[in-house]
Amino acid sequence: MYATIDGNATKRDSRYLAITNAFLPGEDSVAEKMRDAYEKILEGRAADVGFMYDSIEAHPATPLTPEAIRIVLPKIRGDATWLRVETILQSILDTTIAPSRSRRMWLNQIVASEDALFGPAEWDVLRDEAKVLQPGDEVVLGFDGGLRDDSTCLLALRVSDMHAVILGLWEKPDGPQGKDWEVPRDQVDSAVHEAFATFTVQGFYADVALWESRISEWSAAYGEGLAVKAPGKDAIGWDMRTSLKASTMANERLMRSILDRKISHDGDRKLRRHVLNTRRRTNNYGVSFGKETRESPRKVDAYAALMLAHEALFDLRARGRKVRKRTGRGYFL
Structure with a gap:
């Protein structure tokens, strides 16, 4: 679907917008491929084809505590004011939900796959x-x-x-x-x-x-x-x-x-x-x-x-x- 959308937009000399939560490393998703492409451009390993990439991510060392979440989440959600901090906090503190998922969903952090030696937070x-x-x-x-x-x-x-x-x-x-x-x-x-x-x-x-x-x-x-x-x-x-x-x-x-x-x-x-x-x-x-x-x-x-x-x-x-x-x-x- 992504390739089709890109092709159709190119034919009409148009632009398209892709919006997603933080991707799960290792899934080889379109979101992951876009991030990889963006980082290659920054490194000078790929031509700058003109796409813009914006990602507001919490600091890697942000703790999943009520005090920290109440400060950080309003900054991460931007103008998505319908996201209620207290409701999201209940989900983050729910021990049946993996912390890695909470970090991806609510803090927009790229969390390392389970067998990764290090994650962004450590490096x-x-x-x-x-x-x-x-x-x-x-x-x-x-x-x-x-x-x-x-x-x-x-x-x-x-x-x-x-x-x-x-x-x-x-x-x-x-x-x-x-x-x-x-x-x-x-x-x-x-x-x-x-x-x-x-x-x-x-x-x-x-x-x-x-x-x-x-x-x-x-x-x-x-x-x-x-x-x-x-x-x-x-x-x-x-x-x-x-x-x-x-x-x-x-x-x-x-x-x-x-x-x-x-x-x-x-x-x-x-x-x-x-x-x-x-x-x-x-x-x-x-x-x-x-x-x-x-x-x-x-x-x-x-x-x-x-x-x-x-x-x-x-x-x-x-x-x-x-x-x-x-x-x-x-x-x-």
């Missing part, structure tokens, strides 16, 4: 645009690489305050531009060298899948100067395929830092998208993560890079060594 409160990475800052790097379909991400995590910033994210374009696309390896390589030239890198963990040769080159160039080294065969390679236990424990450590609000970020929409795409994967060792399905277009590679950077920082604090900063001066006897 958005970590946004801190006042923090900015500065040249010379001590950082650890995380890297997760793809070849064609999967994304490739290089991410920095500042040692002093665990502020996360994407240094590079390469993703397959939508539509015809994505045909025969491959990750521009030279651009990725340049981004890694630029990171080492700009910041004081204390550790660098990179998933070796599909990138073994480049990672060996980076390790040969920079491995000796790192304060903490990966547990693999070289100073940088951290193979996520070899140890389910190690990956699971690393993910749980990152989850705890996020839920305890120890990490901050700059509000990058691409990083947010990847984090919110992650799904809970339980195994014998605990909680790991993954995509919706193996072939899902909803990527999580930036989250994987964040996990590797966080693990490098964990190891740095646990067993890192002091590295004397090079001054370029020599002494002769």
Whole structure:
């Protein structure tokens, strides 16, 4: 029906208006597709085709208490004054109604699906645009690489305050531009060298899948100067395929830092998208993560890079060594 309406409106050079409650993530509804399209435009990943999107949503941390609802609901309902606050409050406080439904219906919040690792409430409160990475800052790097379909991400995590910033994210374009696309390896390589030239890198963990040769080159160039080294065969390679236990424990450590609000970020929409795409994967060792399905277009590679950077920082604090900063001066006897 949506495609038909769009086609008819286009024929008549007309506009149409779509109104809905907050969608349920994972249903692949028209509302969800519209939100995804809007966010792609904001990220610069899709052409601005001219549609307007407006959504008044309650703050992710809004509690479902009578005091909060009486303040927030009149602001969210806008001019829909026929929505009585006290009647809606009775529904919200009804224990037979799931809180996630109340948040979608009455607070217009996009609530994560049941198997999501994080929801907007956990991630958005970590946004801190006042923090900015500065040249010379001590950082650890995380890297997760793809070849064609999967994304490739290089991410920095500042040692002093665990502020996360994407240094590079390469993703397959939508539509015809994505045909025969491959990750521009030279651009990725340049981004890694630029990171080492700009910041004081204390550790660098990179998933070796599909990138073994480049990672060996980076390790040969920079491995000796790192304060903490990966547990693999070289100073940088951290193979996520070899140890389910190690990956699971690393993910749980990152989850705890996020839920305890120890990490901050700059509000990058691409990083947010990847984090919110992650799904809970339980195994014998605990909680790991993954995509919706193996072939899902909803990527999580930036989250994987964040996990590797966080693990490098964990190891740095646990067993890192002091590295004397090079001054370029020599002494002769």
